[in-house]
Amino acid sequence: MWCLSGLFGSRVGPAWYPLLRVVSKGSQHYPPVRALQASAVLGRASNEHKEPLASPSQQHFDSPPAGHQPEQKPQGLHHSYTGQGGQQSEDYESEEQLQHRILTAALEFVPEHGWTAEAIAEGAKTLGLSVAAAGMFHSDGSELILHFVSECNSKLSELLQKEQKLVQLGEAEKKPIDEFLRDAVEARLRMLIPYIEKWPQALSILLLPRNIPSSLNLLTSMIDDIWHYAGDQSTDFSWYTRRAVLTGIYNTTELVMMQDSSPGFEDTWRFLENRVADAMAMSSTASQVQSTGEAVVQGLMGAAVTIKNLAGLNQRR
Amino acid sequence: MAAARLCRCRCRALLSRPAGAVRARRGLAAGPEMHFGFQTVTEEERREKIYQVFENVAKKYDVMNDSMTLGIHRVWKDILVHKMNPCPGTLLLDVAGGTGDIAFRFINYVRSVRQRQLQRKLKHHQNLSWQQIFESYQKDEFNSLGDSQVVVCDINREMLKVGKQKAEHLGYSEGLSWVLGNAEELPFDDDKFDVYTIAFGIRNVTRIDLALQEAYRVLKPGGRFLCLEFSHVSNPLLSRLYDLYSFQVIPVLGEVIAGDWRSYQYLVESIRQFPPQEELKAMIEDAGFFKVDYENLNFGIVAIHSGFKL
Numbered sequence: 001m002w003c004l005s006g007l008f009g010s011r012v013g014p015a016w017y018p019l020l021r022v023v024s025k026g027s028q029h030y031p032p033v034r035a036l037q038a039s040a041v042l043g044r045a046s047n048e049h050k051e052p053l054a055s056p057s058q059q060h061f062d063s064p065p066a067g068h069q070p071e072q073k074p075q076g077l078h079h080s081y082t083g084q085g086g087q088q089s090e091d092y093e094s095e096e097q098l099q100h101r102i103l104t105a106a107l108e109f110v111p112e113h114g115w116t117a118e119a120i121a122e123g124a125k126t127l128g129l130s131v132a133a134a135g136m137f138h139s140d141g142s143e144l145i146l147h148f149v150s151e152c153n154s155k156l157s158e159l160l161q162k163e164q165k166l167v168q169l170g171e172a173e174k175k176p177i178d179e180f181l182r183d184a185v186e187a188r189l190r191m192l193i194p195y196i197e198k199w200p201q202a203l204s205i206l207l208l209p210r211n212i213p214s215s216l217n218l219l220t221s222m223i224d225d226i227w228h229y230a231g232d233q234s235t236d237f238s239w240y241t242r243r244a245v246l247t248g249i250y251n252t253t254e255l256v257m258m259q260d261s262s263p264g265f266e267d268t269w270r271f272l273e274n275r276v277a278d279a280m281a282m283s284s285t286a287s288q289v290q291s292t293g294e295a296v297v298q299g300l301m302g303a304a305v306t307i308k309n310l311a312g313l314n315q316r317r
Numbered sequence: 318m319a320a321a322r323l324c325r326c327r328c329r330a331l332l333s334r335p336a337g338a339v340r341a342r343r344g345l346a347a348g349p350e351m352h353f354g355f356q357t358v359t360e361e362e363r364r365e366k367i368y369q370v371f372e373n374v375a376k377k378y379d380v381m382n383d384s385m386t387l388g389i390h391r392v393w394k395d396i397l398v399h400k401m402n403p404c405p406g407t408l409l410l411d412v413a414g415g416t417g418d419i420a421f422r423f424i425n426y427v428r429s430v431r432q433r434q435l436q437r438k439l440k441h442h443q444n445l446s447w448q449q450i451f452e453s454y455q456k457d458e459f460n461s462l463g464d465s466q467v468v469v470c471d472i473n474r475e476m477l478k479v480g481k482q483k484a485e486h487l488g489y490s491e492g493l494s495w496v497l498g499n500a501e502e503l504p505f506d507d508d509k510f511d512v513y514t515i516a517f518g519i520r521n522v523t524r525i526d527l528a529l530q531e532a533y534r535v536l537k538p539g540g541r542f543l544c545l546e547f548s549h550v551s552n553p554l555l556s557r558l559y560d561l562y563s564f565q566v567i568p569v570l571g572e573v574i575a576g577d578w579r580s581y582q583y584l585v586e587s588i589r590q591f592p593p594q595e596e597l598k599a600m601i602e603d604a605g606f607f608k609v610d611y612e613n614l615n616f617g618i619v620a621i622h623s624g625f626k627l
Contacts, residue, residue: 095607095608095627127539128539129538130536130538130539132401132540133539133625133627134402135402136625
């Protein structure tokens, strides 16, 4: 969305984007794993309707396996052959929910096994499934990482929303922009701390060509989120520059955090503070440069006129 | 929902085989008529005939595989095991796995994964004392297979015999079990296995739907069904070359190497009779598997179907 509007470079991007955000807000909590499947369109449409049906089917997955399999049949979770519209989307919804649960369970094994199919297999084991269920996902663990990133983004969204509510209710003061950005980025990066040892591996997997569309999507939607809650309502080119700047700040701070060994990551937070301050200064510098530019041009014009006078070319008697 | 393939085929004498396969018309036939290659036989007869085919070819099975597929079948089987990506502790059931090809590959894979795991563990444990290391050996924490097991099940005694001899010859001793059983009626309890594979075997099963239902039954929840089988080539040029090779070259090779023209004629015809990729996918979904998918190898000469019991 952000990328596309950037490609066209028109005012269209910022103007209708807030509308799109309202529509897609509802589906932001679902993992991007579904976005990678062709069924995502079907799934997302039916999801909003089928939410109440989700819980009974989920219970069937929770219940102990022995002897319960034949009972599952009449539920209509099979027969994807016959049921096209409604039943098929119900299948996808329960499959995806199950995948979501397996990935969530797998996260606790990441510090030990890394972002690999082994962690997913251990996660599946805790849910009572066979280790072969890890075969549903790609063997390099990409889905696990994307799931984790999307979960972190949702948590950040909720956090920012809560803060915004407090400000609206008058219980808290509205923070100045640089402090807001700093706190938001810090909160988001703190979510990485439990997995910090294996995070470089995750970053490298996210940069694989196969994963770049999804990881870029997640990154841009997160940055957009932060600016949205910071109160950005710009509709001109500064929409792009703001997001580009914050993306730069976020990425560089993340990299600094990877090799930071100071207690409590103080070096990282100081680095973040400096970068945000730089960014704020940059905007005033820009206008300064402009006025300086104008002043310089005027000075040159004056010099040119003086030289012409001296050379006697400006004969106005 | 039952997908038993009843079809009426034109009877053909086995020896007079013109080039170019004729697709059998699919329709309901009166009585339990089945196909055996391009012949029409009853279910009982089919089982008998197939048993005899494999009894005859058992000793030369591996040699024939190598010569027919020019050794590519090894790559196919390797790809199957890589796709499975088993981790140590997996329980595999290899049905129709007579000579043990998949079982041996599984053991090799699991062994190497286990090695890497142990190396990583040891790196963390470098500050242990000698006493502690010795104790961990006693606990058998460092066993080389990590409790993975493979059960090779086949309906044919001869094939199992050849498999056992191969295992002894190649030095595979632990983690292997050999069981005589029918894929349509497995002698195992429910919810036992992590992965069920059937490589180049499901074509010979008389009631494929029953075999799929049995596969569903013996798998644990979350378990995976993998099927490696010859399938249909959609590319017309390749299909013609493939037909030519199948019907002209393979039976001749069978006669020269194994001394058995008819068995290999049956083999080639049974490939043509087997349902194509999409149909098999539908049958697997009917048995209750989810996330059913297939991957064509070599443009459809061989396909790997995968499904999960969720």
